[in-house]
Amino acid sequence: MDESLSGTCPKMTDETFILLRDFIYEQSGIYFADNKKGQLENRLAMRLKVNNLLDYDKYYYLLKYDPQAGRELRALFDSVTTNETSFFRSPPQIQAFQEKVLPEIITRKDKQHDRMIRFWSAGCSTGEEPYTMGIVIRQVLNDKHANWDIKIVASDISEKALHSAKAAMYSDYSLRAVAPEIKQLFFTPDGNSYRIIEDVRNLVDLQYLNLNDAKRVQIMKGFDVIFCRNVLIYFDDEARKRFVSQLYNSLNHGGYLFIGHSESLHNISRAFKLVHFPGALGYKKE
Amino acid sequence: MQAHILDRIRNIEDLPTLPSVALEVLSLAHQIDVSIQSIAECIHRDPPLAAKVLRMSNSAFYRRGDRKIETLHHAIIFLGLAQIINITTSLSVFSALKSRKAQEVSIRENFWDHSVATGLIARYIDKKLSMRSMGREFVAGLLHDIGKIILDQYFHEEFIAAYNMSLDKDMSMYETEMEVCGTNHMEVGYYVAKKWNLPDYLGDVILWHHQPSQAAHRDMAALISIANLLAKAKEMSCGGDRMSFILSDQEAWQVLKERGYAVEALDIERITFEMETIGDQVKHYIDTVMEPAEAEKANG
Numbered sequence: 001m002d003e004s005l006s007g008t009c010p011k012m013t014d015e016t017f018i019l020l021r022d023f024i025y026e027q028s029g030i031y032f033a034d035n036k037k038g039q040l041e042n043r044l045a046m047r048l049k050v051n052n053l054l055d056y057d058k059y060y061y062l063l064k065y066d067p068q069a070g071r072e073l074r075a076l077f078d079s080v081t082t083n084e085t086s087f088f089r090s091p092p093q094i095q096a097f098q099e100k101v102l103p104e105i106i107t108r109k110d111k112q113h114d115r116m117i118r119f120w121s122a123g124c125s126t127g128e129e130p131y132t133m134g135i136v137i138r139q140v141l142n143d144k145h146a147n148w149d150i151k152i153v154a155s156d157i158s159e160k161a162l163h164s165a166k167a168a169m170y171s172d173y174s175l176r177a178v179a180p181e182i183k184q185l186f187f188t189p190d191g192n193s194y195r196i197i198e199d200v201r202n203l204v205d206l207q208y209l210n211l212n213d214a215k216r217v218q219i220m221k222g223f224d225v226i227f228c229r230n231v232l233i234y235f236d237d238e239a240r241k242r243f244v245s246q247l248y249n250s251l252n253h254g255g256y257l258f259i260g261h262s263e264s265l266h267n268i269s270r271a272f273k274l275v276h277f278p279g280a281l282g283y284k285k286e
Numbered sequence: 287m288q289a290h291i292l293d294r295i296r297n298i299e300d301l302p303t304l305p306s307v308a309l310e311v312l313s314l315a316h317q318i319d320v321s322i323q324s325i326a327e328c329i330h331r332d333p334p335l336a337a338k339v340l341r342m343s344n345s346a347f348y349r350r351g352d353r354k355i356e357t358l359h360h361a362i363i364f365l366g367l368a369q370i371i372n373i374t375t376s377l378s379v380f381s382a383l384k385s386r387k388a389q390e391v392s393i394r395e396n397f398w399d400h401s402v403a404t405g406l407i408a409r410y411i412d413k414k415l416s417m418r419s420m421g422r423e424f425v426a427g428l429l430h431d432i433g434k435i436i437l438d439q440y441f442h443e444e445f446i447a448a449y450n451m452s453l454d455k456d457m458s459m460y461e462t463e464m465e466v467c468g469t470n471h472m473e474v475g476y477y478v479a480k481k482w483n484l485p486d487y488l489g490d491v492i493l494w495h496h497q498p499s500q501a502a503h504r505d506m507a508a509l510i511s512i513a514n515l516l517a518k519a520k521e522m523s524c525g526g527d528r529m530s531f532i533l534s535d536q537e538a539w540q541v542l543k544e545r546g547y548a549v550e551a552l553d554i555e556r557i558t559f560e561m562e563t564i565g566d567q568v569k570h571y572i573d574t575v576m577e578p579a580e581a582e583k584a585n586g
Contacts, residue, residue, distance in 0.1 A: 025556065033562035100530050264555035274554055276519035277530045281558060284532070 010048065012041045012056045019060050020044070028077060028233045029264040043079045047072070077233045085128045087135075087170070088177040090229070090261040092279030094136060097225065100277055101256050102140045105224050108254060119152040120223045120250065122211060123231035127165030127196075127204070128174055130154035133227065134200040135186045153220070155209035162206050168196040211235075211243060220250045230260040232268070244269045248285055257283040291441055292469040295477060298440055304482045307332035308378030312483060315371045325367060326358040329374060338575070342373045345574045372421040375484070376428050380575055383435045396522070397435060401428045402568045403522035407561060408513035414557070415547045419506060426491040426510050429484075433475025433492065434459070441467060458529065460496055472496065498538045505545055511538035520561045522568070 012020075020040065021032045032040050044059065051072070053059050063069050063076065088094050105117060119137070121130035130152045141148055156162050175183060175194055187194040209216055211231065226247055232240050247257055248271045257272065258280075259265065265272065265283060272283035295301070304312075310328050314320045329336050336358060342348055343361040348369065355361045362370050380398070405427030412423045419426075437445040444467045451462040463470040475492040487503040491510050494501035501507035515531055515538075533539055533554055542549045 029555075031556060031559040033559055035563050035566070096530070099528070262559055264553070264559070266553045266555045273532045273534060275530055275532050276515070276558070278519065278528045279521050281555060 009041070009045050010055045012037060012044075016056045016060060017041075020056065020063075023060065023063060024076070024080060025264070026267075027073065028080070029266065029268065030080060030233060030260065031262045031264060032080075033262070040080070044076070047076060047079055050075070081230050081233050085125045086174045086177060087128050087132050089128065089132070090280070091177065092277065093229075093258050093261055093282075094132060096277035096280045096282060097133070097256075097258070098136045098140060101225060101282065102137065105254065106140070115147065116149040117151075118223045118252075119150075120220065120226045120228075121152060121154040122209075122226060122228040122247070124154035124156050124165060124206070125158070125161045127154065127161075127168060127206070128170070129227055129229070130165070130204045130206075131168065131196045131200055133225075134196075134203040135182060137203065138186070138200060139182075150203050152204045153207060153223075154204050155207045155211075157208070157210050159208060162208060165204075165206055168201055169193040170196070212239060214242065214246065217243065217246045217250075220246075222252060223250050224252050224255045226251060226255070226257045228257065228259055230263065232259060232263060241268055245271065248272065251285040253285060255285050257285075259283070291437075291444070291467045292473055292477065295436065295440065295474060301436070301440075301478070301481070302382045304378050304382055305332055305335060307335055308374055309483060311371060311374045312485065315367075315485070320367070322359060322362045322367065325370065326362060329358055329370075335374070335377060338377050339370065339373050342377065342574060343370075345571075347571055347574065348373065366420075369421045372425045375425050375488075377575060379429055379432065379482075379484075383432060397431070397438075398572060399565075399568050400517055400522050401431060402571050403517040403520065403564050404428070404430060404510065404513045406564060406567055406571070407516050408509050410557070410560075411509060411513060411516075411552075414552060415509075415542070415549065417505060417509060417547065419509065422485075422487060423506065423509055423513075426488060426506055427513050429475075429479075429488055430491050430495045430510050430514060431471060431475065432478060433471030433473065436474050436478055437463065437467065437471055453528075456529070458496070498541050504541050505547075508538035508541035508545075512536065512542070516558065516561065517564075519558065520564055522564060 014037070017032075017037045017040065024040075025031050041056075044056065048054075048056065048059055051059065051062060053062065063072060066072070109115070109117065117137075119130075119133055121133060124130050133152050137150060137152075138145055141150075154165065156165070169190060170187075171193055175187070178187075183194070186197050186200055188197060189195075209220075211217060212235070228247060232244070235243055244265060248269065251257065256275070261280060265274075271285070273286055275282045275284050307328060311325060314325055314328060329339055340355065340358060340361060343355045343365055348365055349355070350364060353364075355364055358370075365373075405424040408419075408423040408427040409421075411417075412419045417423070434445070437448075445463070448459060448462040448466040451457065451466065452459045455462070460470040460472060472493050472495065476489055479489040479492050487506055490501045490503045491507050494507045495510045495514060498504055498507035498511045512533065515533065515536065518529065519531075534549075539549055
């Protein structure tokens with residue numbers, strides 16, 4: 001955020017933080033923990049400015065009681081979601097995927113002599129998430145990967161993002177959480193950028209998909225793991241419920257859904273079993 | 287040799303003891319019409335303990351309202367006798383089991399973090415479910431794993447072997463302890479709780495926090511069982527186990543459900559998110575319990 005702007009920025013009181021936090025959670029399922037007050041303050045500073053408001057109290061009243069609040073809510077959601085994406089984002093989730101979910105699925109399928117595992121990165125943006133999944137899968141399967149039929153469907157509504165995902169060229173910045181040995185194994189330097197190696201690119205099947213298109217989403221079937229992180233916020237309540245029940249139907253039995261690390265399905269679906277992993281939550285279809 | 291660890295513990299002569307004042311407070315607490323005066327007098331006979339009880343009573347953790355509590359007598363009136371007994375129990379056990387070698391590399395580093403986190407989460411869920419455990423849930427959370435301290439102190443090698451095995455095989459500590467030591471931290475902790483004459487509910491929680499349906503104080507054992515898991519999910523763990531779990535499939539969950547608590551209405555996701563800052567609360571509690579000099583030593 002601009003330094004000069006932050007100087008003039010009004011402060012959010014603890015009381016207002018709690019009001020706004022609870023309101024946002026109720027409306028979107030996204031939770032700002034007590035230590036995230038500064039983050040929320042920063043994210044909402046621009047909304048205050050745009051609405052010509054002097055403090056966060058007034059902003060809360062606008063959201064809560066103003067007839068125009070519906071439109072502001074969209075803008076609020078855009079501000080509270082980080083649109084940026086990077087490799088190995090939310091590490092505890094990736095770790096849960098790597099250490100718990102994948103081994104469990106592999107062991108089960110091994111017993112059933114089922115050699116096919118299907119993944120879906122729903123809302124894949126510029127590809128960091130599906131390629132991260134691909135890297136992790138290659139690491140877990142190691143030299144046995146040839147025995148398995150793996151596909152990661154990566155879908156997004158933005159043609160531009162998909163185009164960029166297809167190029168699979170990334171800056172240092174989006175690789176900031178990537179361990180050096182992984183960087184060496186799975187990326188090829190190309191000028192100032194890094195390109196994901198072909199072996200991982202080949203696992204990923206990029207597709208245009210509007211998640212609001214119920215008919216198209218309905219044919220997405222047979223997945224073992226779905227990542228759909230920080231996407232639900234773009235739906236209204238009714239659409240969110242419908243979409244999540246579709247995600248449930250898209251999963252195989254024993255499959256897992258991961259949503260954003262501070263997102264909740266509490267008011268959206270009771271179909272899944274909530275799983276606690278060290279430092280992360282997941283949803284299981286039994 | 288392995289099968290005899292519990293027997294060997296019975297024969298250990300320098301097993302930690304509770305301060306005599308604490309034992310007396312606990313036994314006074316069992317009496318029906320004990321007076322505030324007699325409890326206050328009893329605690330006063332151990333001045334460092336009295337000072338700590340007063341400090342705890344004024345901490346953000348227990349304090350109600352703005353008024354500073356000046357005397358033990360006031361503390362008992364404001365917080366209630368039950369809470370003073372809780373505070374005395376926690377402080378006494380804490381000081382009896384505090385690590386003897388400050389820099390020792392063992393589970394001790396995380397032991398109290400895990401214990402305090404379990405107590406705090408128990409307190410939080412107790413409130414959410416209106417269980418009215420009256421602060422006893424915090425003490426129970428704090429003490430549920432004391433058997434680990436004893437195992438670590440007197441059977442260090444075996445205990446570390448169990449610890450490593452739980453990491454390697456992704457097993458629970460109580461399973462690997464059984465394999466390596468022929469006993470587990472629940473049995474050992476229960477033995478110590480009896481020896482110290484701790485209240486029944488504590489012995490019960492210590493023995494049954496992994497199988498709460500067996501406990502006489504089932505509600506409390508189930509509450510601690512769940513708080514214990516959630517503390518681990520927040521990576522506030524003192525065993526090596528990085529387990530994953532489904533809360534609604536746990537024995538403890540079924541116990542609470544059968545006992546009529548509205549567990550299904552709990553927003554577990556939100557509770558989990560709220561626990562994001564548990565580390566700060568744990569640190570705050572431990573800083574308050576420790577003497578300023580001790581805290582300085584631990585930090586430096």
